[in-house]
Amino acid sequence: MSSDAVGDETPRVTHTGGMAGKSDGQGPADRIIDVPGLQALVDRLIARGYTVIGPTVQSGAIVNAAITSVEELPQGWGDDQDAGHYRLRRRDDEALFGYASGAQSAKPVFFPTEEVLWRGRRTQEGFTVEPDDSAGRDAPYALLGVRSCDLSAIGIHDVVLTGRVHGDVAYAARRAAAFVVAVTCSDPGGTCFCVSMGTGPRPEQGRGAPYDLSLTELLNGGPHRFVVEVASERGADVLDEIGAGPAPAEDVVAGDAVAEEADARMGRHVDTDGLKELLYAAADSPVWDDVATRCLACGNCTAVCPTCFCTSVEDVTDLTGDLAGRTRVWDSCFDADYSWIHGGTVRATTKARYRQWMTHKLGSWIDQFGMSGCVGCGRCVTWCPAAIDITAEAAALRAAAEPDERDAGTLP
Amino acid sequence: MSTQDEVATERSRTVDSAMVPRQFVVTASRRDTRDTRTLELRALGDEPLAFGSGQFTMLSAFGAGEVPISISGDPTRPEVLQHTIRDVGGATRALVAASPGTMLGVRGPFGHGWQVADGRGSDIVFVAGGIGLAPLRPAILEVCADRASYGRVSLLYGARTPEDILFGPDLRVWARDHDIDVEETVDTGPHAWRGRVGLVTQLVARVAFDAAHTLALVCGPEVMMRYAAQALIHCGVTADRIRLSMERNMKCGVGLCGHCQLRELFLCVDGPVLSYDRLEPLMTRAEL
Numbered sequence: 001m002s003s004d005a006v007g008d009e010t011p012r013v014t015h016t017g018g019m020a021g022k023s024d025g026q027g028p029a030d031r032i033i034d035v036p037g038l039q040a041l042v043d044r045l046i047a048r049g050y051t052v053i054g055p056t057v058q059s060g061a062i063v064n065a066a067i068t069s070v071e072e073l074p075q076g077w078g079d080d081q082d083a084g085h086y087r088l089r090r091r092d093d094e095a096l097f098g099y100a101s102g103a104q105s106a107k108p109v110f111f112p113t114e115e116v117l118w119r120g121r122r123t124q125e126g127f128t129v130e131p132d133d134s135a136g137r138d139a140p141y142a143l144l145g146v147r148s149c150d151l152s153a154i155g156i157h158d159v160v161l162t163g164r165v166h167g168d169v170a171y172a173a174r175r176a177a178a179f180v181v182a183v184t185c186s187d188p189g190g191t192c193f194c195v196s197m198g199t200g201p202r203p204e205q206g207r208g209a210p211y212d213l214s215l216t217e218l219l220n221g222g223p224h225r226f227v228v229e230v231a232s233e234r235g236a237d238v239l240d241e242i243g244a245g246p247a248p249a250e251d252v253v254a255g256d257a258v259a260e261e262a263d264a265r266m267g268r269h270v271d272t273d274g275l276k277e278l279l280y281a282a283a284d285s286p287v288w289d290d291v292a293t294r295c296l297a298c299g300n301c302t303a304v305c306p307t308c309f310c311t312s313v314e315d316v317t318d319l320t321g322d323l324a325g326r327t328r329v330w331d332s333c334f335d336a337d338y339s340w341i342h343g344g345t346v347r348a349t350t351k352a353r354y355r356q357w358m359t360h361k362l363g364s365w366i367d368q369f370g371m372s373g374c375v376g377c378g379r380c381v382t383w384c385p386a387a388i389d390i391t392a393e394a395a396a397l398r399a400a401a402e403p404d405e406r407d408a409g410t411l412p
Numbered sequence: 413m414s415t416q417d418e419v420a421t422e423r424s425r426t427v428d429s430a431m432v433p434r435q436f437v438v439t440a441s442r443r444d445t446r447d448t449r450t451l452e453l454r455a456l457g458d459e460p461l462a463f464g465s466g467q468f469t470m471l472s473a474f475g476a477g478e479v480p481i482s483i484s485g486d487p488t489r490p491e492v493l494q495h496t497i498r499d500v501g502g503a504t505r506a507l508v509a510a511s512p513g514t515m516l517g518v519r520g521p522f523g524h525g526w527q528v529a530d531g532r533g534s535d536i537v538f539v540a541g542g543i544g545l546a547p548l549r550p551a552i553l554e555v556c557a558d559r560a561s562y563g564r565v566s567l568l569y570g571a572r573t574p575e576d577i578l579f580g581p582d583l584r585v586w587a588r589d590h591d592i593d594v595e596e597t598v599d600t601g602p603h604a605w606r607g608r609v610g611l612v613t614q615l616v617a618r619v620a621f622d623a624a625h626t627l628a629l630v631c632g633p634e635v636m637m638r639y640a641a642q643a644l645i646h647c648g649v650t651a652d653r654i655r656l657s658m659e660r661n662m663k664c665g666v667g668l669c670g671h672c673q674l675r676e677l678f679l680c681v682d683g684p685v686l687s688y689d690r691l692e693p694l695m696t697r698a699e700l
Contacts, residue, residue: 352700364675
């Protein structure tokens with residue numbers, strides 16, 4: 001690992017609050033890089049010891065993977081997304097970030113599906129306990145092309161997994177070491193609703209997780225290029241190292257226009273007004289019975305959700321029983337085992353499990369963490385095999401609740 | 413270790429993990445009933461596990477899985493960790509089978525407990541169903557140790573059969589030496605059983621307490637706790653003075669795994685003990 005990563009422990013960001021546009025003169029001046037400049041950025045991050053994770057095309061989808069070259073990015077690829085529908089499509093330009101959202105967010109990078117907590121060996125006296133601290137020794141990750149919705153999701157995970165009395169140590173180690181290059185969403189998809197959730201489409205300092213740099217891709221009025229917002233000192237250092245010059249004023253204005261156009265092209269919408277209270281009062285709504293006839297309880301939504309954090313813990317032994325490991329694994333509130341206690345499953349029905357997931361995501365999360373658990377990325381809608389749409393279910397609950405004044409009564 | 417490692421390690425130190433167990437050794441195992449045993453454990457290195465009554469630990473036998481178990485011992489004697497465990501599955505079977513000398517893994521203590529001292533100066537009603545007496549035992553011992561600070565104290569205890577009654581010697585000591593009105597009942601008993609048969613919730617109306625100055629602590633199956641709370645309310649105890657210890661699946665004990673959620677509550681952190689005014693709207697909806 002190169003030594004110039006020293007002191008890169010965390011993005012040093014001055015939270016300036018919501019900046020509506022990036023041409024408002026706050027903060028360091030925007031820079032400009034072209035496609036070779038983006039390659040130089042990737043090279044520089046690798047030289048600094050980072051493993052660069054960026055979007056690639058795999059198995060007919062946009063999938064995050066370790067990259068070394070901008071040629072691995074999904075050049076000229078867009079996507080069509082709708083409830084239960086995802087297809088890549090060829091764009092009529094050479095955009096590198098011209099898709100709406102990948103199949104997965106950054107979640108598995110910082111919060112892998114499986115993580116060893118500790119290992120032990122049986123001994124004469126009992127057993128040993130050897131904590132697994134390997135996460136701190138992973139090559140630090142540099143994320144390239146993080147959408148604003150996913151940036152907000154990382155911010156939520158930072159609170160859930162590291163902002164309380166006890167936390168996820170491995171997550172904290174990976175997050176602390178990470179370099180983040182965000183990107184303005186230029187072509188949101190049919191299932192996107194980040195505008196409803198207040199998380200996008202353009203990365204903003206002070207909203208979601210901190211980032212180092214933010215790219216806005218420009219394809220017209222000159223060569224293929226990127227306006228680069230500088231959001232940390234080390235971000236500025238990297239740009240200095242690759243010789244990125246100041247962005248021309250007209251490019252900064254063009255970048256603002258990209259975000260404004262994306263803002264107006266959300267495929268979905270959620271009315272968040274009083275949504276928590278609505279969900280709490282709707283615990284007995286017939287809408288849950290209706291959705292339960294369609295939901296397969298497969299857990300796809302929880303797997304692709306960038307904020308779902310539920311996990312289980314498994315003890316695994318070798319055949320002799322002398323070696324054991326305890327592993328934390330992703331879990332889903334749609335599984336029967338999830339709520340099992342001796343004597344039975346607390347949420348035995350799909351109706352109760354869907355209600356739990358959606359009420360938590362859009363409602364009780366606010367009581368727990370002071371923020372919604374939904375960032376409007378639309379993945380749960382896209383990847384549901386039954387095409388269940390959380391935005392439509394929220395609207396149905398609202399429509400069903402309105403005639404009887406959201407009666408908050410309880411069962412006798 | 414490179415400098416980058418040190419940076420990441422330093423940063424991650426600010427996040428406190430509770431996921432790695434401490435090693436405890438079983439020093440005694442007592443058979444309570446046909447399916448329940450009480451283990452006494454001592455910490456390797458002898459640093460005691462200070463706890464409040466009503467708190468729990470995540471307890472594990474090597475390689476056999478980990479489960480949340482309430483502490484059943486005396487909070488004034490933290491050097492001895494006591495757990496009363498009923499054999500209901502793979503992990504609890506391995507724990508119940510742990511003989512003296514066996515090492516177990518312990519994380520915790522976790523959770524918000526009974527805070528029984530809030531009831532000083534008033535009457536106390538303990539209501540226990542089955543193994544639910546075990547989590548109440550530390551609170552009962554706390555009251556016994558400071559008996560003069562409390563008014564009338566009663567313990568209403570329901571078990572399935574006379575053979576399932578836990579802590580028989582304790583029950584007699586509490587009644588005889590600590591002026592606690594101990595009322596027992598069973599669901600079914602043999603011909604020789606001369607005690608009560610019936611629901612523990614029906615005992616609420618049979619004991620004396622000043623409803624306006626009473627703290628009620630309830631632990632048992634959820635349906636029993638709900639009916640007990642309703643019976644107490646019927647007698648005039650307000651919901652905010654009725655505390656229940658809730659049970660849910662738990663994998664971490666610190667609010668990270670998500671399993672124990674009851675709407676906005678993480679029962680492992682916000683509970684397991686919560687007052688009925690908070691729980692009532694959440695317990696009266698099926699499968700919440």
